[in-house]
Amino acid sequence: MPLRHLTPHDRWLFRRYGHGPAVPVPDPLIHRAVERHARAAPHAVAAEHRGALLTYGELNRRADALAARLVREGVRPGDHVGLFVRRSLPMLVGLLGVLKAGAAYVPQDIGLAPAAQLAHVVRAAALRIVLTRAEHAPRVPRGPRVIALDEPLPYEPAAGPLPAPSPDDGCYVLFTSGTTGRPNGVKVTHRNVANILLTEPGALGIRPGDRVAQLLNVAFDMAAWEILGCLAHGATLVVRGEDIPAAARTATVLIATPTVLSGIDPAACPRVRAVAVAGEPCPRPLADAWARRAAFHNCCGPTETTIVNTMSRHDPCAPLLTIGRPTPNNTVYVLDADRRPLPIGETGEMWAGGDCVSAGYLGDDALNAERYAPDPFLGGGRRMFRTRDLGRWTPDGQLEHLGRTDDQVKVRGFRVELDSVSAVLERLPGCARAVTLKRDDRSLVSFVSPAGVDPDAARRAVAEALPYYCVPENVMPLPFLPETDRGKIDKQSLLRLARERTAVTR
Template sequence: MPLRHLTPRDQHLFWQYGRGADTPVHEPLVHRAIERHAIVHPHAVAAEHHGATLTYGELDRYAGALAARLAREGVRPGDHVGLFARRSIPMLVGLFAVLKAGAAYVPQDIGRTSPAQLADVIRTAGTRVILTQKEHVPRVPLPGGHRLIALDDPAPYDPGPVPLLPPHPDDGCCVLFVPGTAGRRTHAVKLTHRNIANLLLTEPGGLGIRPGDRVAQLLGIASGPAAWEILGCLTHGATLAVRGEDPGAAARTATVLIATAAVLSGIDPADCPRLRTVAVAGEPCPRPLADRWSRRAAFFHCRGPAEATLATTVSRHTRSAGRPLPNSTLYVLGADRRALPIGETGEVWAGGDCVSAGYLGDDTLNAERYAPDPFLGAGRAMFRTRDLGRWTADGDLEHLGRPADRLGPPGERPLLRLAGERTAGTVAVTR
């Protein structure tokens, strides 16, 4: 019994505070949720960019044809396909096509990522097929035996009678490259369909997005919050307003914003009259900025690393620090990975359906950050967030920062608080 060292009261509160609601997810495959809207509302606008529009019916048709071409190229469930593109409608078609083909998309902003970095992404993610736009073809360092497909070439949209093999919910949906620590290079984190569907298709992670909403696509496509913007919009049948050079132009028409604090700081909430919901992710949001936006719309702080599917808690500004998301767990553990009594400070671990499939090609780091979950059992894994925290008497998880693992060897590392912890009341995990 992993909790037998705790008092009966703490054993009870361990589960009461640390376990999210058991909530059914109606569609565990992300692309199937998008396909449903294409069937029911084929003429609804899925995306807008620079005056061009794409309906859900068109998105489904174009992506289906491209997915058939990917299948002819040998793409199968479990594979990774590079999506090296700029924000655009063809980028969305490529993303959806990769999912339809059963593979995981590997997003990189081709305009911002150097050829050397792209080469590292190709090696680490093992991509054999790469999608890009014609103008960026010369920037892709294509190894021998790899295939490059231009997204804006009409050729990919010839469907052909190619059967598409469905992925399993535990197959990859996307691969995100996140910054390392202590001088390490970036790490490739694989998120599964189960991970992302659990975040987007339950509340509060769904952010109440519904058909008729407009979600601004403001962030770089390689970031985790961008996956939340794009897939959170399309799985709920809303319209994605893809930004151009001016992020404010897309934000001004939006009903929902999912953004970083840095992006929000450059937009005037008074210019967003239709706005209903704002979610900040990926970095702390200073309280003055959160206060300013919360006067315009419901404002949520989303806290969690990519390895735990972008958020472990989503909490309303000025209210509680947040509880675990549905079908997920949060534990405060000691150095021996034993559960601590309520109120004691320890390291925060995440469990349940939010735990990603791990790092690609880094068994050492996987062994350091992921471990069998002794509390859920049944072969489940838990992830070490490296954040310090404690449960309050009211059952909220109070985040107390992270050991400064970049500043010296063990035993000589001072304890740092995350910037913004005392200003925003709740903070996003930075990396």
């Protein structure tokens, strides 16, 4: 019995706090919910962008035409189709068309992702087809067939009904930074996505008439919350241009990282009734400011547990800002190094179970074995995921998030593997050693030795190899990197040096 070492009271609390409510999911295929709204209200506005509108009927018709084209190209359930786009209305047609064809979409922001990253995604996800706009087609790596989303697609229905994926087939594949420095593809299923977006509180009460701002990078899993969370409930998606606050001012629902949200004035958004943040720790003043005006949800969960798997509606009068409790049909366990449950109030590593647990990493059995494990608490062949987040239960059953167990950090809401940045720097000619640290929630700082390394060349090397949010704001060349008495790099000394140099330059 995995709980035998706990007292009877802690066993009871382990189950009470750690298990989200068991609720039915209206539809295990997320795009079917979108289709229902298209049939019920074809003239309702599904999305708007830079003054252009797309109705639900038009979105559904164009996505059907694209799905039929994809099926004729040989796309089948279980396949992956690239969605290499920038924010646009065709982006939505591409996303829905892939799902209708039974495949999983693989999103990349083609305006931001380096060529090396796009090539890696094509290889790792075995992409035979990539959807993009005609202007971006030259940036798509050689190999897959390119279909331009902004060119008219003749409506040629498929020979028969479009293939229906199973709930355990992929909905999307998102690439995160991995332990090797290479982005790792995480396969997220329809069951995973429908469970968070079609139940409360993950549905955020979204309904026809709401306006959901689409603020985030399509390659970030929270963008799926914005896009599919909106369209599955018949609301209007406000796809932003360059001006984030302008999109937020007309919205009723905001989903964002705290960094993005901090650039939006709550007083300028009188229509906003619901806000959800995740991706990085939320400053308490930011949470309080929004919670006084709207239902504010502080959330947590890595990509591997499907957007978020814990949520808390924050009360500005509450003593703590927590990440709440497990979402429906999901579980959270606070375990020790031997994967044994800890008593309530003790700090341990959070493991996630239930319907949020994704299908795993593409082509990386070793990493799957390290991060996914059989769930001894749910049993029945279920799996749990090691989040590497530290947490503890409060006496009243709320989760406190207490940081990470490793050097994977969040910058601007994106996960960054610090060692992968340093590895790129150490490949630079003349660089013998490098270390990268998180300076604040928006920037990294790197240190390289010897002192002759060119800082500008170092930053360019990272920009060419990794996403933009991995590029250090500063690279500081030093004759040598300080060490601790155990022979390790003294990171605290380096952070102090960075602060001192910043103070001098101001």
